[in-house]
Amino acid sequence: MLDMARLFAERGVRVSVAVTPSTAAGLLASSYPSLRPVLLPPFSSATAGLPDGAESTSALPSALISPAFIAACDEFSSPFLSLLRLHRPHALVADFHFPWAAHHAASLSLPIPLLSFHGTSHFSTAVAAVLSHAKPHLDPALVDDEDASFLLPWLPDPPIRLTRAEIPGHVANPTDLVRRMSEAHALAHGMLMNSFRAFEAPYLDLMSRFVRSWTLGPVHLPLQPQPQPHSDVVSWLDARPPGSAVYVCFGSLGRFTPAQLRAIALGLEAAGRPFVWVVKKELDVASPECLPAGFEGRVGERGRIVNGWAPQRAILRHAAVGGFVTHCGWNSLMEAVAAGKPLATWPLHAEQFFNERFVVDVAGVGVRVGGGAKKRAWSDDEAARPDVPAEEVAAAVEALMGGGDAAEARRRRAAELGQEAERAVAEGGSSYDDLSRLIAELVQIKSAQNGSYYP
Numbered sequence: 001m002l003d004m005a006r007l008f009a010e011r012g013v014r015v016s017v018a019v020t021p022s023t024a025a026g027l028l029a030s031s032y033p034s035l036r037p038v039l040l041p042p043f044s045s046a047t048a049g050l051p052d053g054a055e056s057t058s059a060l061p062s063a064l065i066s067p068a069f070i071a072a073c074d075e076f077s078s079p080f081l082s083l084l085r086l087h088r089p090h091a092l093v094a095d096f097h098f099p100w101a102a103h104h105a106a107s108l109s110l111p112i113p114l115l116s117f118h119g120t121s122h123f124s125t126a127v128a129a130v131l132s133h134a135k136p137h138l139d140p141a142l143v144d145d146e147d148a149s150f151l152l153p154w155l156p157d158p159p160i161r162l163t164r165a166e167i168p169g170h171v172a173n174p175t176d177l178v179r180r181m182s183e184a185h186a187l188a189h190g191m192l193m194n195s196f197r198a199f200e201a202p203y204l205d206l207m208s209r210f211v212r213s214w215t216l217g218p219v220h221l222p223l224q225p226q227p228q229p230h231s232d233v234v235s236w237l238d239a240r241p242p243g244s245a246v247y248v249c250f251g252s253l254g255r256f257t258p259a260q261l262r263a264i265a266l267g268l269e270a271a272g273r274p275f276v277w278v279v280k281k282e283l284d285v286a287s288p289e290c291l292p293a294g295f296e297g298r299v300g301e302r303g304r305i306v307n308g309w310a311p312q313r314a315i316l317r318h319a320a321v322g323g324f325v326t327h328c329g330w331n332s333l334m335e336a337v338a339a340g341k342p343l344a345t346w347p348l349h350a351e352q353f354f355n356e357r358f359v360v361d362v363a364g365v366g367v368r369v370g371g372g373a374k375k376r377a378w379s380d381d382e383a384a385r386p387d388v389p390a391e392e393v394a395a396a397v398e399a400l401m402g403g404g405d406a407a408e409a410r411r412r413r414a415a416e417l418g419q420e421a422e423r424a425v426a427e428g429g430s431s432y433d434d435l436s437r438l439i440a441e442l443v444q445i446k447s448a449q450n451g452s453y454y455p
Contacts, residue, residue, distance in 0.1 A: 001095060001117055002032050003219040004192060008093075009034055011439060018083055038087055041079050044072050070177055073098065080104060084112075090446045093117055093192060097177070099184035106187045113189035113445055115214075115438075120330045121195055122203035122213070123362065124354040127162075128171050129210075130154055137164050137172070146377070156202035158361060165377040166353035185211075192438075194219045194334055196424035196431050199363065199417060214434045218338040221425045223313060233276055234314055236304050240274050243322035246344075246401055247315050249278040250327040254348055255382045258289045265291050267393025273401050274302050276315060281308030316341055322411075323400040325369065328352040333359060340418025342410040344369050344400040346388070349380050365414045367406075369396040 002017065009015040016038045019028055024037040045052060049068050077100040084092070084104055089112065094101035096116045105114035118125065131137060136150050146165040170178050190212030197204060197215060204215055237245060248268065250256075256264070261279070268275050269292075279290075296305075312332070315321060316339040324336045328347040333355055336343055343366040345356040359366035370376050370388045379385045399407065424431040 001093070001119075002028070002035065004093065004117065004194070004216065005035050006032060007216060007219060007435060008439070011435060013439060016087055016089065018080060038083055040076050040083070044075055074100065076100075077104070081107075084108070091115065091189075091442045095119070096181055096185065096191075099177075099180040102184035102187040113442060114187060115190060115192050116185060116188040117192045119194060120351050121355060121358060122193060122200045122207045122215070123358040124330070124351040126155060126203050126206055127152060127160070127354045127357075128168075128351070131167065131171050132174075137162070137167055156206060160357055160361060162353070162357065166347075168349065168351060168353075168378055169380070190214060192216060194330065196421055196429075198420035198424060198430070199337065200358075214438045216431050216435050216438075218334045218421050218425065218431075220313060220335060221338055221421060223317075231311075233304055233306060233310060234318065237276070237315065237318045237320040240320035242319045244401075245274040245276060245318075245320045246271070246323050246325060246397055247276050247278075247312075247321050247341075248325040249310065249312060249332070250346070250348065251329045251332055253329075253350075254327045255280065257382050257387070260382070260385075260387045261290045262292050263387055263390040264393055265295050266390035267397065268303060269295060269299055270390060270394040271397035271401075272302075273397055274320075275397075276304045276306065276310070276321075278306045278308075278310045278312075313339075323397075325397065325400070328355040328359070330355055334421075337363075337365065337414070337417050338421040340415040342366065342400060342407075342414040344396045346370065346396075347376070347378075348382075348385070349378055353378055363413070363417065365410050365417065367396060367399045367410065369393065 005015050005017050014036075016036045017028065017032075018040055019037050020040050020043050022042070024039060028035060028037050050072060076098075080101065081104045091113045092101065092105045093115045094105075094117065096118055102114045102116065105112050130152050134153050136152060139150060142148050142150060142164055147163050149161040149163050152160045152162060164172075174182075191214070193204075193213050193215045194217035195204070195215050196217050200215075204213070207213060246268075248264070264277070268277060296303075313335055316324060316336055321339075321341060323344060324332075324341050325344040325346060326332050326336065328343075328345050329350070329352060333343070337359075343359055345360060345366045346369040347353045347356045356366065356368065360368060370392050376388065377385055400410075401407075423429045426432060
């Protein structure tokens with residue numbers, strides 16, 4: 001969202017960002033100083049029964065977004081309406097996880113355009129719509145086999161198959177929040193998507209038949225300076241040959257059992273490639289519960305383990321990095337694609353299995369970790385996911401980083417997409433022009449509505 005706000009600001013739009021005090025003092029001040037914060041009340045984590053400081057999903061004790069966290073977010077509804085009336089914006093961009101924002105935008109005396117930011121792809125949006133309406137996963141023949149694949153109808157070629165085990169829980173059994181988001185979506189002027197036409201053209205065109213959208217990505221381009229407290233990792237990469245190192249990161253919500261962490265470690269050791277592996281800050285990676293005995297001594301200078309945050313964009317764009325083992329979160333995928341890097345895909349939850357299908361089966365820049373759906377299943381609970389053994393981790397790293405026609409084809413296609421991403425955001429590119437059209441439309445709406453938006 002902040003990268004998208006920066007794009008508007010760079011095009012001359014006056015942008016205010018509604019944030020909590022801690023976000024304004026931290027991330028906004030350090031990484032986005034050009035954006036103007038308007039303050040919401042402090043996040044009520046303690047009142048909601050959440051851990052102290054649990055102001056984002058990454059700070060929650062589980063990848064599952066709890067009802068308490070949703071309720072705490074809903075507490076911003078009334079203060080946000082007050083901010084709308086105080087600051088009187090001419091348009092509103094809101095994350096689609098905040099359905100009350102759409103209702104507030106529609107409730108003003110002259111409704112302001114609400115643009116719903118979807119932090120995922122056109123492809124995943126289309127797959128979720130097909131599952132919700134055609135319901136191919138409810139075929140009686142599939143009921144007793146979670147790993148049996150089925151064809152998704154209505155989608156462009158190539159044919160896409162899924163298994164029931166890969167379907168997100170919120171799609172298979174919509175929650176109250178999902179229903180509220182669907183209702184709010186009907187009030188939106190359109191969707192903003194972090195993607196680009198050359199990457200998703202058939203799915204962008206498909207979805208445009210049903211909903212208005214503007215495709216503005218990759219929104220992190222052009223790259224902005226980032227604080228790099230882990231510059232030692234970049235220095236370590238500087239000493240590695242081009243394309244030799246594999247980057248391993250599963251995002252802020254990626255959690256694994258100790259047994260799976262040990263299998264990842266053994267797989268990276270067996271693969272024999274230089275690696276940077278990012279693990280969650282709270283893990284004690286020196287503990288034998290997380291790493292096999294003697295692992296760091298055997299690996300030595302060949303590997304780097306980073307606890308907590310790492311400068312992912314800088315790492316992905318480093319010449320020494322030849323591939324990325326990823327959970328398939330959409331932001332991470334866009335950063336990798338923009339950097340021209342091929343992927344080894346290991347989805348965990350959210351819409352990540354959908355994203356995997358796209359980058360492997362459509363875009364042709366990914367290879368699956370685990371070899372097949374029987375080794376993996378969608379779950380917010382790391383203990384409920386089948387472990388991927390070390391030898392399959394090593395095999396995936398070798399498929400990603402090694403030779404052969406398939407690996408070379410992935411690398412060529414990834415490099416091509418990296419160039420297309422740069423072209424998309426440059427003046428005259430598809431994403432640049434989409435943002436120009438959107439800003440012109442918002443100006444036209446403002447000019448046509450001569451009355452006051454606000455009671």
